[in-house]
Amino acid sequence: MKADAIVLFRNAGLFSGLTDAILRKAASMAISGRLSRGQILFYEHERASGVYIVSEGELRSFRQDAEGREQTLSIARCGAVVGLSALFSGGTFFNTTIANSAAEIFCIEKHDVEELCREDPGFVRNAARALANQVREFARVIESLALRSVEQRVAEYLVLVAQESGIENGTICAMELPLTRSAIASRVGSTREVVSRAFSHLETLGLIQTKDRRILAIPDMAALGEFSGVELSSSGPGFQHDESLEGDTAGRMWLNGESKGKRLPRPYVAAS
Amino acid sequence: MKADAIVLFRNAGLFSGLTDAILRKAASMAISGRLSRGQILFYEHERASGVYIVSEGELRSFRQDAEGREQTLSIARCGAVVGLSALFSGGTFFNTTIANSAAEIFCIEKHDVEELCREDPGFVRNAARALANQVREFARVIESLALRSVEQRVAEYLVLVAQESGIENGTICAMELPLTRSAIASRVGSTREVVSRAFSHLETLGLIQTKDRRILAIPDMAALGEFSGVELSSSGPGFQHDESLEGDTAGRMWLNGESKGKRLPRPYVAAS
DNA sequence: CGGCAAATTGAAAAGACTCAAAGTAAGTGG
DNA sequence: CCACTTACTTTGAGTCTTTTCAATTTGCCG
Numbered sequence: 001m002k003a004d005a006i007v008l009f010r011n012a013g014l015f016s017g018l019t020d021a022i023l024r025k026a027a028s029m030a031i032s033g034r035l036s037r038g039q040i041l042f043y044e045h046e047r048a049s050g051v052y053i054v055s056e057g058e059l060r061s062f063r064q065d066a067e068g069r070e071q072t073l074s075i076a077r078c079g080a081v082v083g084l085s086a087l088f089s090g091g092t093f094f095n096t097t098i099a100n101s102a103a104e105i106f107c108i109e110k111h112d113v114e115e116l117c118r119e120d121p122g123f124v125r126n127a128a129r130a131l132a133n134q135v136r137e138f139a140r141v142i143e144s145l146a147l148r149s150v151e152q153r154v155a156e157y158l159v160l161v162a163q164e165s166g167i168e169n170g171t172i173c174a175m176e177l178p179l180t181r182s183a184i185a186s187r188v189g190s191t192r193e194v195v196s197r198a199f200s201h202l203e204t205l206g207l208i209q210t211k212d213r214r215i216l217a218i219p220d221m222a223a224l225g226e227f228s229g230v231e232l233s234s235s236g237p238g239f240q241h242d243e244s245l246e247g248d249t250a251g252r253m254w255l256n257g258e259s260k261g262k263r264l265p266r267p268y269v270a271a272s
Numbered sequence: 273m274k275a276d277a278i279v280l281f282r283n284a285g286l287f288s289g290l291t292d293a294i295l296r297k298a299a300s301m302a303i304s305g306r307l308s309r310g311q312i313l314f315y316e317h318e319r320a321s322g323v324y325i326v327s328e329g330e331l332r333s334f335r336q337d338a339e340g341r342e343q344t345l346s347i348a349r350c351g352a353v354v355g356l357s358a359l360f361s362g363g364t365f366f367n368t369t370i371a372n373s374a375a376e377i378f379c380i381e382k383h384d385v386e387e388l389c390r391e392d393p394g395f396v397r398n399a400a401r402a403l404a405n406q407v408r409e410f411a412r413v414i415e416s417l418a419l420r421s422v423e424q425r426v427a428e429y430l431v432l433v434a435q436e437s438g439i440e441n442g443t444i445c446a447m448e449l450p451l452t453r454s455a456i457a458s459r460v461g462s463t464r465e466v467v468s469r470a471f472s473h474l475e476t477l478g479l480i481q482t483k484d485r486r487i488l489a490i491p492d493m494a495a496l497g498e499f500s501g502v503e504l505s506s507s508g509p510g511f512q513h514d515e516s517l518e519g520d521t522a523g524r525m526w527l528n529g530e531s532k533g534k535r536l537p538r539p540y541v542a543a544s
Numbered sequence: 545c546g547g548c549a550a551a552t553t554g555a556a557a558a559g560a561c562t563c564a565a566a567g568t569a570a571g572t573g574g
Numbered sequence: 575c576c577a578c579t580t581a582c583t584t585t586g587a588g589t590c591t592t593t594t595c596a597a598t599t600t601g602c603c604g
Contacts, residue, residue, distance in 0.1 A: 038541045062539065063415040065501060070539055071418035073411055088397075088404035094411050098539050121393040125360075128396055131403035132360035138410035139345055139366050143335040145417040146343035146461035150592070181551065183540050189418035194592060196552055213551065213601085229337065267334065267342055267370055268455050269310045422560070452582065466560060468584055485569085485583065 005030040008055045012079040022120045030106040035099035044096045048086035050109040057103025061095040072186045153188040154198040155228035173218045277302045284351040294392045302378040307371035316368045320358035322381040329375025333367040344458045425460040426470040427500035445490045
């Protein structure tokens with residue numbers, strides 16, 4: 001039983017690089033549990049009693065408005081942590097999370113997490129990393145929602161899924177969609193029908209080919225990516241800072257605000 | 273010069289609760305700098321060379337799409353940290369940040385931050401807290417963008433500003449808007465004109481009264497808050513978990529997923 | 545085959561964006 | 575003090591996107 005937890009934790013981001021001693025300790029603290037599909041792990045506003053590490057299956061965190069429309073914030077699979085931010089900020093969950101499938105999870109209760117923090121700075125550091133990743137991810141979502149159309153967001157989502165579970169065959173990439181249209185809508189911030197239409201339109205544009213509702217092929221990933229409006233990850237040529245500049249002292253970094261070979265219009269500045 | 277930094281750091285969330293020794297050490301590492309209004313501190317994708325603590329003035333972090341439309345992610349004022357998540361995740365900034373006004377800031381370089389992390393677990397813990405706060409805040413933004421109309425988001429913004437800088441007088445609350453319509457638009461994810469219309473409409477609804485463009489009064493905060501669709505903070509009666517249940521062992525917390533006296537429709541579940 | 549959930553499609557309406565034209569406010573320099 | 579510039583705001587009209595509602599259709603599973 002605890003052996004399970006050790007194996008899991010060894011590959012979980014939250015524990016990466018930590019000593020076996022701590023790993024074992026964490027595993028001994030962990031309370032294992034199962035969720036059936038559709039079961040809710042916790043509700044928004046609830047007092048956070050601990051963090052959860054996903055062992056099997058899939059959890060989905062989301063927010064819901066008064067009419068019941070929902071926006072999913074994140075998906076957690078094997079090795080991922082859920083509910084971490086609540087422990088470090090405010091102590092109440094700020095989303096509802098539900099099991100997307102039957103799932104197995106481990107819970108580490110709040111005071112045990114605190115114990116781990118006290119014991120091993122590396123653990124806190126990993127927690128910080130996990131949180132930073134979430135911040136980054138959320139920033140992406142915010143940009144998408146604010147700046148892109150539904151069709152673009154659907155395209156973005158498809159590229160994402162293709163990257164993590166598609167099978168490439170030359171330039172073409174085949175994939176199976178794990179989500180229903182409704183669920184996709186909840187991810188990209190729209191509605192069933194609009195997502196459905198987005199699929200149709202993407203197909204008429206030749207950017208995707210749907211076999212079945214759940215099976216589709218992307219003839220040209222680059223094209224779809226470009227359509228989605230997402231800048232291709234990890235920067236093209238001549239983008240990043242000159243590394244050699246790094247490491248010298250003093251306030252150099254903000255002496256030259258404007259330069260930089262960018263073609264973007266200048267940003268707003270708040271009035272005095 | 274370094275004295276400045278100590279005074280600032282003592283009240284900054286990133287250093288709260290830390291020993292004077294660490295505080296002094298951090299202050300001695302800090303590089304002070306000034307930004308003029310409109311100057312850019314760093315660009316998205318740039319290699320993160322350190323974190324910044326705001327001493328004076330206001331910084332704004334945002335993302336921009338290809339056409340130059342921008343979405344602001346956060347505002348940082350005195351005592352706030354900027355660029356923290358980049359250090360803990362990936363090492364490159366994931367937004368651009370600009371000075372909204374003339375500003376004074378302190379930079380702690382990457383290797384110095386690492387040094388502080390190694391030296392004091394409390395520092396890492398504070399960093400984690402700061403990141404968790406940002407996660408929470410971003411979740412709010414995502415919900416707003418996905419689930420609410422522009423008018424509601426404007427209302428939400430007004431309530432926010434009123435809470436932090438409005439002056440109440442009985443039930444009525446007067447306030448000065450620090451931002452132009454364009455800047456508000458960038459915050460709530462819309463455009464000048466639409467925000468302008470939102471103000472007009474809110475006024476015809478009697479939810480706000482504008483004196484000048486920058487001065488307005490909210491006759492009834494509760495009404496405006498309700499209009500915005502944001503659940504009133506910190507939960508009404510009978511909402512939170514029964515505290516007395518907390519602290520007992522075992523996997524009780526996920527044995528009863530469904531219960532909970534909620535009136536919301538049941539969430540989607542991804543297909544098998 | 546019947547029943548059910550998911551998906552699609554059409555049509556109408558609402559919401560949001562864009563462009564263009566005016567209006568307002570504050571500051572500058574004569 | 576006034577004309578003038580500049581930046582910000584408002585408003586109207588047209589268009590496009592997105593949502594919503596309703597009606598089918600599809601595919602699956604018992």
